Amino acid sequence: MRRVLSVGVAVILLGASLVPATAQAAVQWGACPANYPAGLECSTLMVPLDYRRPDERQIEIALTRLPSKAPAKRRGVLLVNPGGPGLPGAAVPVVLELPQSVRDSYDVIGFDPRGVGRSTPLTCNLTEAQSAVAAAPPYPLNSADVAKAAEIAKTVARQCTTSETAELLPHITTANTARDMDRIRAALGEPKLSYYGDSYGTYLGAVYTTLFPYRSDRIVLDSALPPEGYDVDALRDQGLGFQERFPDFARFAAADPQRYGLGATPAAVTVKWFQLTKRLDQAPIQGYDGTLFRTIAAFYLRAEFYLKDLAELMHALDTSRPLPTARKAAAVDDRGSFPVGHLAVICGDSRWPTSVRTYQTNVAIDRIRYPLYGAWSANIRPCAYWPAPATAKTRITDRGPSSVLILQNERDPATPLRGAKRLRNALGAKARMVVVDQGGHGAYNPAMNACGNAAVTTFLLTGHRPPRDTFCPAESVAPPA
Known part of the structure; x- marks a missing residue:
């Protein structure tokens, strides 16, 4: 998710000079593959x-457009990125469920970042088993x-850095993806670029507006990483995020002990978590071991409407009852590129301990600091065996117009508030921050806090932000069905 200070200014100036203000060729739009969302x-x-x-x-970058249906209201383009890194973004203009007023005001542009999805691909020739653990090793x-x-990490790193696409790896970085974004802007004939980025996409947006401050229009960063991006410290912070978010789930499950059978108090639900994970670490139950269960739990904690799913899964595993029907995630056309694209960016952006x-x-420390989850996020990744980054990391600064709005949940399990505050400080006077009293990962959502949603929508439509950093109180929401 999060480096070099002494050369930061040089990197900024170099980055701004590397991409011309005008593109050589305009984008020609046509039909999408059949499995893409309509529109x-x-x-x-x-x-x-x-x-x-x-x-x-x-190299090739795959683009999508959800065009404005109201030409009289259109003011430009809004580029969107779902995070990851390593996630394709082609379907995001539709999946994001932007308000109609925003869709009328912008052509919403999605793209598969370099190395991902339908863009020029990477490969590490991973087996199915290696793909399962490349970016997420066992607990x-x-x-x-x-x-x-x-040993697994070393093998994966060797395969990636000696594969037939190894020559691409030094160039699959956040800074280069930001430069690709400016090429997209220029090819679309736009003098400036508006942007919405979620999770890792916040770091990508921060890098873009640092490299190209005067080509940045309205930049929204939702669920923010620290200013160093997705590095070893940001990964370990997921242990903190899980620890801060879990009490929301414990209160939810304890509110209906008859239905979920996990305890009548949040403390009892927490005890049940430790009891169940200990059992799963000793022997799988119905195909779930401790690693898979924690991985699924971390996903379910990212949204309020998934808390029911986590409670039902815990109850089924604890009592050996039939497993609940798993929710299906939205289809993503990544062509199996996620683990490789993810590693290419996080390993290529930052130096990791070797x-x-x-x-x-770190595992021993975080098992004590963040006992619910921290040992997993402290474990070793292939980045430990990756070549040193080929270029200096972009230092996020406050240079340029005031054009950034950060939206952040107070109890985000994946990108904790602590890191978002540090990004806010790095951006200085060019940013405002809205913190929302709720949990989950991704705050701009029609089903979530109206105050936070209104701040983003107003900014995208009018350019107006709160005059100072602000706080949105919690709102009562209907419990998940």
Whole structure:
């Protein structure tokens, strides 16, 4: 999710000079593949693989457009990114469920970042088993488990950095994706770019507005990473986020002990969590081991309407009853690129510790600091065996017009408020921040806090933000059905 200070200004100036203000060719829109949501138009754009050598090898970026249906109200383009990194963004203009007033005001543009989905792909030639653990290793119960994960991580890193697409890896970075975004802007004939980014997409947006401050129009960062992006510290912060979010779930489950059978108080639900995870770590139950269960739980904590699913799953596993029907996630056309695209960015953006002993120590520390989940997010990743980043990391600064709005849930399990506050401070006077008294990951949602939603919609439509950082109180919402 989150580096170099002394060369930050040079990187900013270099980044701004690498991409021309006008593109060589306009985007030609056409039909999308059959599995894409209705209403989208598709195209591609060629961009330099290496922006230091813009006339050499070009790679393809897949684009989508949800065009405004109200030409008289259209004011520009709104580029959107769902985070990850490694997630394709082609379907996001539809999946995001933007208010109609925003859709009328913008052509909403999605794109698969370089190396992902239908853009020029990466490969590590991973087996199915390797793909399952490449970006998410098993939950470590002890130092020996970290050592085992290190061997898997080493193998994955070797396969990625020696594969037939290895020459692309040094160029699959957040800064280069931001430069691709400016190429998209120019190809669309727009003098400025408005943007909505969620999760890792907040760091991408912060890098864009740092590299191109005077081409940034209205920049919305929802559920923000720290200013260093998705690095080892941001990953470990997920242990903190889980710890801060879990009490919401415990209160939810305790409010209906007859239905969920997890306890009549939040404390009892928490005890049940530790009892169940201990059992699952010793032996799987109905196909769930401790790693899979924690992974699913972390996903369910990201949205209020999934709390019921987590409570039902816990109850079924605890009592050996039939498992509830799992919700189906929205279809994503990533062509199996997620693990590789994810690793390429997080490993290529940042330096990670290289000592297995460091990760063993971190796991031991976070097992105590964040006992609900922290040991998992402290475990070793293939980044420990990745080549050093090829270029200096972009330092986020306050340079340029005041054009950023950060929206942040108070109890976000994936990108905790602590990191979002640090990004807010790095952006300085160019940003405002709205904190919402609710849990979950992703705050701009029609089913969530009206105060937070209104702040974003008003900014996108009018350019007006709160005059100062502000707080949205909790709102009562109907419990999940």
